[in-house]
Amino acid sequence: MIDVLIEKIKKTGNPTVAGLDPKLEYVPEEMKKAAFSEYGNGFEGAANAILRFNKALIDCLCDIVPAVKPQSAYYEMYGVCGIRTLCETIEYARSKGMYVIVDAKRGDIGATSEAYATAYLGETNLDGAFAPAFGADSMTVNPYLGTDGVKPFADLCEKNGKSIFVLVKTSNKSSGELQDLMVDGKPIYEYIADLVNQWGGGSRGKYGYANVGAVVGATYPQQAETLRKIMPSAYFLVPGYGAQGGTAKDVKKSFNGDGLGAIVNASRSIMCAYMKNGGTLQDAARAEAVRMRDDITSVL
């Protein structure tokens, strides 16, 4: 339910999410050494190093940042061990009160999207018993296959009190190749925005937002301004702040007048703050999270 996220944002006074896209080279040397010496120099050691890294970040952020966004690719890179770290990261973050958005960008034909939705937001049928495979609060979804690829995710949001963010206008340089093509004087991303409204259905939480949100890159503030108008009740997940070039003024376009409506992601700038600014992993990450929060809330 998007309300759960909104309440965490209100409680912390912080509309940001910490991306957990952990490359092995971001893990402090001592932490890496400890993991490799305990679990060996293979996938298990690497995945454990990343788990330690994530837990340290979650510990130092959980009282001031409402959500984390693990990027699935950086766990899949370590195979089975990486997926175990992803599961344990989700569980740990939730145990610390954080909202967990798995950035997996899944999307397929209907029956297969249903399987993906079940994996991340639902409970898997184990021959009669049911259990959550990943147990996340939310995930990102790719709209290329249209309604029957997205509907199973949206349906599970309603049923299980979860949320999704559908890719509308992504933050990367080449996003326009497909997303900006003009159809009858209207760019594709606006068509997808109309679909996001449809997929959100009629139900609204107590703050007026739907459980189907949108990914809108901070690097395209003009498009964000238009999309904010087209999708007034969709929550925006906003990547591209900081390292990719988006500023506080840019991300402001993704918020509504109520000061809600968007959650801004930063990954590298928080994870790697200690490399750039010195200090411990935890102190530097926390200081950067505070700086980002203050930078963004100052313009709202």
Added chain:
Amino acid sequence: MIDVLIEKIKKTGNPTVAGLDPKLEYVPEEMKKAAFSEYGNGFEGAANAILRFNKALIDCLCDIVPAVKPQSAYYEMYGVCGIRTLCETIEYARSKGMYVIVDAKRGDIGATSEAYATAYLGETNLDGAFAPAFGADSMTVNPYLGTDGVKPFADLCEKNGKSIFVLVKTSNKSSGELQDLMVDGKPIYEYIADLVNQWGGGSRGKYGYANVGAVVGATYPQQAETLRKIMPSAYFLVPGYGAQGGTAKDVKKSFNGDGLGAIVNASRSIMCAYMKNGGTLQDAARAEAVRMRDDITSVL
């Protein structure tokens, strides 16, 4: 390398791929019982049942079918244990000489696509040592983010002798919502087809095909005919034959005059043949694979 797939297709005289989208309810009762009694009634038992099911299918198909296509969603549904089954299925199918296309439909911003490509088609950096996380031959890729989301996959194909299939026109009912929108008199899927040609670059294998192929649904034969002309050197992965409604006549449009250029997928009709036609899992699956091969090759 697409040549590796083509040679397996030539050797078996069979341009089809068996989809491994194993739901627990497809697994024969005895096989399921054995797995649950050995590994318990949770994710481990379920994932082991599916591994047994996959191995039985691979055993009875590997001398007559050139490739398998595990659909990642049906493994992710079982969490860490499911991913272990996916890895073991890939390894087992390759050990039996089959080409493995992971149907994962990944696609993200550049750095993240690089991580996905590494996970499935490359070798992960484990603090200086390198090892494959999934070790597949090929995978499916979603083009919504444009060139910088696809290029890392294409580059790894060239470097590591792998192949990818980019979603162009998918087989599902609502695929047209986005893919058929008209831009200057040309549907989006043709724009993506032009990009597939670019992403394939100049290099061709010894049969004239690029390592970047396309997913083109059997359920849209007219579009397939057009796309075949636009992308003469792209191999087509063709879902939608059989259960979804595509016929041999329909899939013929995806082939070139050389009898090559396409590989047709069937999942449920092979996996569940024993439920429909009786007999053992293996005998029924093999008979259905032969029927499908003969049906398709009869029109080429």
